Amino acid sequence: MQWETVIGLEIHVQLATATKIFSGASTRFGAPANSQACAIDLAMPGTLPVLNSQAVDFALMFGLAIDADIPEVSVFERKNYFYPDLPKGYQTTQLEKPIVGAGRVTIETPNGDNKVVRIHHAHLEEDAGKSLHEGNFSSQHSAIDLNRAGTPLIEIVTEPDLSNAIEAVTFAKKLHALVTSLGICDGRMAEGSLRFDVNVSVRPRGSETLGTRTETKNLNSFKFMEEAIIREVDRQIDVLEDGGKIVQETRLYNGDTKIARSMRSKEEANDYRYFACPDLLPVLVTEERLQRLRKSLPELPEARTTRLVEQFALSQQDAQILANDIDLTSYFESVAKQCDNPQAAANWITGELIGRLNSEDLELDNSPIDAGQLGILIQRISDQTISGKMAKQVFDSIWSGAGEVDQIIRQRGLQQVSDSGALEQMVTDVLSKNPAMVDDYLATEENRRKKKLGGFMGQIMQASRGQANPQQVNQILLQKLASMIEASGE
Amino acid sequence: MYKLSIAELGEGLRSKAFSSRELTEYFLRRIAALNPLYNALITVTENSALAAATHADKQLSSGIGGDLCGIPVLHKDIFCTQGVRTSCGSKMLDSFVPPYNAAVVENLASAGAIMLGKTNMDEFAMGSSNETSFYGPVKNPWDISRVPGGSSGGSAAAVASRMAPAATATDTGGSIRQPAALCGVSGLKPTYGRISRWGMIAFASSLDQAGPIAGSAEDCAILLQAMASYDPRDSTSVERSVPNYRATLNNSVAGVKIGIPKEYFLSGLNPGVEAAVMSSLSTLRDLGAELIDISLPNSHLSVPAYYVIAPAEASANLSRFDGVRYGHRCADPEDLEDMYRRSRAEGFGEEVQRRILIGSYCLSAGYYDAYYRKAQQVRQLIRQDFVEAFTQVDVIMGPTCPSPAFKFGAKGDDPVAMYLEDIYTIATNLAGLPGMSIPCGLVEGNPVGLQLIGNYFDEASILNVAHQLQRVSNWHTQHPEGLD
Amino acid sequence: MSLDKDQIQKLATLSRIAIDDATLEAVSERFSSVLDLVDKLQAADTLGVEPMAHPLQTTQLLRDDIISEPNHQEAFQKLSENIHDGLYLVPKVIE
Numbered sequence A: 001m002q003w004e005t006v007i008g009l010e011i012h013v014q015l016a017t018a019t020k021i022f023s024g025a026s027t028r029f030g031a032p033a034n035s036q037a038c039a040i041d042l043a044m045p046g047t048l049p050v051l052n053s054q055a056v057d058f059a060l061m062f063g064l065a066i067d068a069d070i071p072e073v074s075v076f077e078r079k080n081y082f083y084p085d086l087p088k089g090y091q092t093t094q095l096e097k098p099i100v101g102a103g104r105v106t107i108e109t110p111n112g113d114n115k116v117v118r119i120h121h122a123h124l125e126e127d128a129g130k131s132l133h134e135g136n137f138s139s140q141h142s143a144i145d146l147n148r149a150g151t152p153l154i155e156i157v158t159e160p161d162l163s164n165a166i167e168a169v170t171f172a173k174k175l176h177a178l179v180t181s182l183g184i185c186d187g188r189m190a191e192g193s194l195r196f197d198v199n200v201s202v203r204p205r206g207s208e209t210l211g212t213r214t215e216t217k218n219l220n221s222f223k224f225m226e227e228a229i230i231r232e233v234d235r236q237i238d239v240l241e242d243g244g245k246i247v248q249e250t251r252l253y254n255g256d257t258k259i260a261r262s263m264r265s266k267e268e269a270n271d272y273r274y275f276a277c278p279d280l281l282p283v284l285v286t287e288e289r290l291q292r293l294r295k296s297l298p299e300l301p302e303a304r305t306t307r308l309v310e311q312f313a314l315s316q317q318d319a320q321i322l323a324n325d326i327d328l329t330s331y332f333e334s335v336a337k338q339c340d341n342p343q344a345a346a347n348w349i350t351g352e353l354i355g356r357l358n359s360e361d362l363e364l365d366n367s368p369i370d371a372g373q374l375g376i377l378i379q380r381i382s383d384q385t386i387s388g389k390m391a392k393q394v395f396d397s398i399w400s401g402a403g404e405v406d407q408i409i410r411q412r413g414l415q416q417v418s419d420s421g422a423l424e425q426m427v428t429d430v431l432s433k434n435p436a437m438v439d440d441y442l443a444t445e446e447n448r449r450k451k452k453l454g455g456f457m458g459q460i461m462q463a464s465r466g467q468a469n470p471q472q473v474n475q476i477l478l479q480k481l482a483s484m485i486e487a488s489g490e
Numbered sequence B: 001m002y003k004l005s006i007a008e009l010g011e012g013l014r015s016k017a018f019s020s021r022e023l024t025e026y027f028l029r030r031i032a033a034l035n036p037l038y039n040a041l042i043t044v045t046e047n048s049a050l051a052a053a054t055h056a057d058k059q060l061s062s063g064i065g066g067d068l069c070g071i072p073v074l075h076k077d078i079f080c081t082q083g084v085r086t087s088c089g090s091k092m093l094d095s096f097v098p099p100y101n102a103a104v105v106e107n108l109a110s111a112g113a114i115m116l117g118k119t120n121m122d123e124f125a126m127g128s129s130n131e132t133s134f135y136g137p138v139k140n141p142w143d144i145s146r147v148p149g150g151s152s153g154g155s156a157a158a159v160a161s162r163m164a165p166a167a168t169a170t171d172t173g174g175s176i177r178q179p180a181a182l183c184g185v186s187g188l189k190p191t192y193g194r195i196s197r198w199g200m201i202a203f204a205s206s207l208d209q210a211g212p213i214a215g216s217a218e219d220c221a222i223l224l225q226a227m228a229s230y231d232p233r234d235s236t237s238v239e240r241s242v243p244n245y246r247a248t249l250n251n252s253v254a255g256v257k258i259g260i261p262k263e264y265f266l267s268g269l270n271p272g273v274e275a276a277v278m279s280s281l282s283t284l285r286d287l288g289a290e291l292i293d294i295s296l297p298n299s300h301l302s303v304p305a306y307y308v309i310a311p312a313e314a315s316a317n318l319s320r321f322d323g324v325r326y327g328h329r330c331a332d333p334e335d336l337e338d339m340y341r342r343s344r345a346e347g348f349g350e351e352v353q354r355r356i357l358i359g360s361y362c363l364s365a366g367y368y369d370a371y372y373r374k375a376q377q378v379r380q381l382i383r384q385d386f387v388e389a390f391t392q393v394d395v396i397m398g399p400t401c402p403s404p405a406f407k408f409g410a411k412g413d414d415p416v417a418m419y420l421e422d423i424y425t426i427a428t429n430l431a432g433l434p435g436m437s438i439p440c441g442l443v444e445g446n447p448v449g450l451q452l453i454g455n456y457f458d459e460a461s462i463l464n465v466a467h468q469l470q471r472v473s474n475w476h477t478q479h480p481e482g483l484d
Numbered sequence C: 001m002s003l004d005k006d007q008i009q010k011l012a013t014l015s016r017i018a019i020d021d022a023t024l025e026a027v028s029e030r031f032s033s034v035l036d037l038v039d040k041l042q043a044a045d046t047l048g049v050e051p052m053a054h055p056l057q058t059t060q061l062l063r064d065d066i067i068s069e070p071n072h073q074e075a076f077q078k079l080s081e082n083i084h085d086g087l088y089l090v091p092k093v094i095e
Helices: A053-065 A165-182 A222-241 A287-296 A301-312 A316-323 A326-339 A342-359 A371-382 A388-399 A405-411 A420-433 A435-443 A446-463 A470-487 B006-014 B020-038 B046-061 B103-110 B153-160 B177-183 B217-227 B271-286 B299-320 B336-347 B350-363 B368-389 B415-422 B426-431 B459-472 C005-015 C021-043 C073-077
Strands: A003-014 A077-080 A090-093 A103-108 A114-126 A130-132 A141-145 A152-158 A194-204 A214-219 A250-254 A259-262 B041-044 B072-076 B114-119 B166-171 B186-189 B209-214 B257-261 B290-294 B395-399 B435-443 B446-454 C087-091
Touching: A003 A165, A003 A222, A053 A114, A053 A152, A053 A165, A053 A287, A077 B299, A090 A114, A103 A165, A165 A194, A165 A222, A165 A301, A165 A326, A194 A222, A214 A222, A222 A250, A222 A259, A301 A316, A301 A326, A301 A342, A316 A326, A316 A342, A326 A342, A326 A371, A342 A371, A342 A388, A371 A388, A371 A405, A388 A405, A420 A446, A420 A470, A435 A446, A435 A470, A446 A470, B006 B020, B006 B217, B020 B041, B020 B046, B020 B072, B020 B114, B041 B153, B046 B114, B072 B103, B072 B153, B103 B114, B103 B166, B103 B217, B114 B153, B153 B166, B153 B177, B153 B209, B166 B186, B166 B217, B177 B186, B177 B435, B177 B446, B186 B217, B186 B459, B209 B217, B217 B435, B217 B459, B257 B271, B271 B290, B271 B395, B271 B435, B271 B446, B271 B459, B299 B350, B299 B368, B299 B415, B299 B426, B299 C021, B336 C005, B336 C087, B350 B368, B350 C005, B350 C021, B368 B426, B368 C021, B395 B459, B415 C021, B435 B459, B446 B459, C005 C021
Parallel strands: A214 A250, B072 B114, B072 B166, B257 B290, B257 B395
Antiparallel strands: A003 A152, A003 A194, A077 A090, A103 A114, A114 A152, A130 A141, A141 C087, A194 A214, A250 A259, B041 B114, B166 B209, B186 B209, B186 B435, B395 B446, B435 B446
């Protein structure tokens, strides 16, 4: 049977506010355990929540960016369940009246088409704390750190509009680019700033009804998300083809072991007993507020892509990569300005730089080579101080902390040899040492001689330890060979 | 001296007839002598009281003390007090010492009032007889075989026996007014949002409101003046200026329109209570007030609506008591579930457990619409009844409770019999309106209360009417025997 | 309306309150008596009535995003006997 996959996502986005959603405690990541849990976050008796204005603004900015309906009034509710990292015994969240209504995000599918992914809604809520299950405490215990408790989140819920893992990841990356461009989230997935829950179901191709879905929770990397979806789709198809049934359940995927499992304990009939939180009043969003936010919206990835294509004559593909992350865009713009060669800047960034950052799992912030250095490096290629090949060596050296571009070129004597006298000598030496190759060249028909040039070039570059200016060498070599052809009396 | 009002004590302090330290020592001696009889206090804060009194005396001698400077007060044990155990009448919080103060505690401290201790109460303010306290029942000073009412029974009994001239209290369905009525003192529940709930342990967040219990309407006005404030820490605190309540106490009641809801005088009302209320009403008519018959047609639905809404909110509010970060944790839990279930079963008494179960039930899947949503619709109808009535009248009056204080154990095993104690007071909380009870008579030697309900944020009108009535009557100056 | 013992136990589980079998009967009986009281609501005609969630008719005020809570960890953790290296300990959580 042919199967069709249906995927919907729920994305938890930690908002980049200074303080918690309902308290004035700091949200800084990495502080000592429980040092940023104030009386409100700890649900001390008699404490009360007050809503953070910035969290509201960030949620609304997201809504504006996805062209969503924004209702005038939204309401916080209590979602009741017991868990040690949930101090109040309920999560303050939104259900019936979320702050952001239906919207849309457009993605480009692998075959180049545009696809609209409908956003069902996005709501504001508080994050829970963290439960640690291993540490230097007895194995009979779990330990609770409530620093994260009360960190503002928006939970974005999509319609089940995605059809495969690649689309889901494309969408996820697009969303990442969007929230970081808006400045509402720091985008640090390893720190849990963006977490994806994936709802997956399969159905016979052409079927109108949805299959039973499972939810895989808390995926915090694009790679894990892709793997988890592929594995879950395969699992569901296997189950169905063996005549089994899919059980609606919550699953966890361990990216390190590549093993997914059902969270049995979550399967007990949960009854969250939602009701409007009486400690908070309905949140009114005025048209003035929306106007102010609309004006303050930064340039979004799509607009940036268009601008990069127009302003720098980049390809759509390069521009998209560079526009995805606002920091990367500004990095590119600095490099391009420094070296006055936007295409070269784009090539170096999308190729060498991103490759190295990815393979070493680094954020752009932590790149060992800054925009200024990369700009100078590209300049040194343009002004023929070094060859492109040499430039890669210099890049590596800077990466490993050896110093700055010009310093490295000087210290290691990497300047190209462009002195024509020295180059002529090199060419002459190579030709005289290889009479057989010369004879072979001369014997070759004219229109096939070009292919034979590589052999000479290789030897000359080797002799110059790579420092010879290849264009110049090529020119001299052709002249010398031409005069030999003439001399041979053709 | 215990018979003096706050206003009179304040004059004594400012005229140096006595010092705040002397006054504080005097009431601490009364507590030492009387509390063993009435069990109205859970904690006495003698040392900090004396230190605060010394400080107040300095302020008074430099002439900067206000109406409450140097005046001893008690706080209901539902208000968090920094460094002083705050139990909420529950085993759950028997060892809970908050590192912060409730707004009410801060406000009274900065007005110079001296905290003498914390008053007993029904556990988590759930009860109308003070029989649910982990610290044992409070006895009614008028008859120690009778209940003082609840949940602020400790505050009412302490003021009735003049262990302090005033006490703070809270009212979710009648918890200030009903014990005030049963103990023969004056108690005011202000408009919802008038006093900050910060640091006040929540029972039902959309109904809870703090207020004063004291010997007279005038004393309640002085206390409300200090307690009321806008507090940015409480999203439900209202940013609205606080009028000068004492300034309007002496306004004439001539022409004031008083609504008498017929639903408050139906069968079930003790005839003695009815007679006492009618007598006060006729006094007001003699003073020139106009009595107008009105109807609050949905009154009979207030108790059922309340017993959905209050338990529903409580079921969530009390989830934080899970044994993880503070409060009672059971010994040697087998696992996490066992820790939750036993800590809460051991830490909460029967009535609290019952309300949590009822609240969970009313919110649970399949029942939400039939109970919770329905109750909220009824709440709207009840509010509309009042809104309608206040287009015709300035103040609504009737009995506070159907009968005088009952004997311990009289309501037996049926929780509903107890719930009906608040039949006249609950609607005010549902609507969010201010309500007050002042003593209006004795029925077989036991005090009964007259209830005054005002329009939103119009505490001034009910304080004015109550004060005018107290100027020409003496029920508020009656005391139980054995206080000397 | 009344609830059977299983229903009461289910609510007790939801509310995380242990109820032993010896008291279950009494709990159930009193619970039912309260339900009889609240069931009087069903007689009310509430067709088209907007539910009233709160006595205040106003909207939420917003707080500036400024850190205002200093670290009081030491004071807060004095309230628990189950602290280890600044963490709250609970019986093992099994996911």
